[in-house]
Amino acid sequence: MTRPKGDLLMKKMLVVFLSAVLLLQGCSTNESEQKLVEWGEYSTSQEERLKKNGIDFKVEDDTIYIEEKDLNKAAACCS
Known part of the structure; x- marks a missing residue:
């Protein structure tokens, strides 16, 4: 038969549909949901150290803010 x-x-x-959904989910980023935390004075x-180590940051009122996910990386290279 x-x-x-x-x-x-x-x-x-x-199978193709489920594979595509999983691939797109894995490639998506949640950058808009990243919480910024205070790193220190500018x-x-x-x-220079943050840029050299590829850590995104934002400066407001002479204070540097980095993404929460980068705290360990910044502590290892820039403190």
């Missing part, structure tokens, strides 16, 4: 071609095609389409040396 053979399976109808429609069943096999539906299974293939389902100085050119701090700015």
Whole structure:
């Protein structure tokens, strides 16, 4: 007995669809949800070290803010 071609095609389409959903979910970023935390007072040396180590930061009112996910990385290289 053979399976109808429609069943096999539906299974293939389902596998492709689920694979695409998983791939897109894995590639998505939640940058807009990253919480900024105060790192310290602004100085050119701090700015240079953060840039050199690829850590995104924001400066407001002479205070440096970094993303919460980068705290350990910043502590290792820039403190």
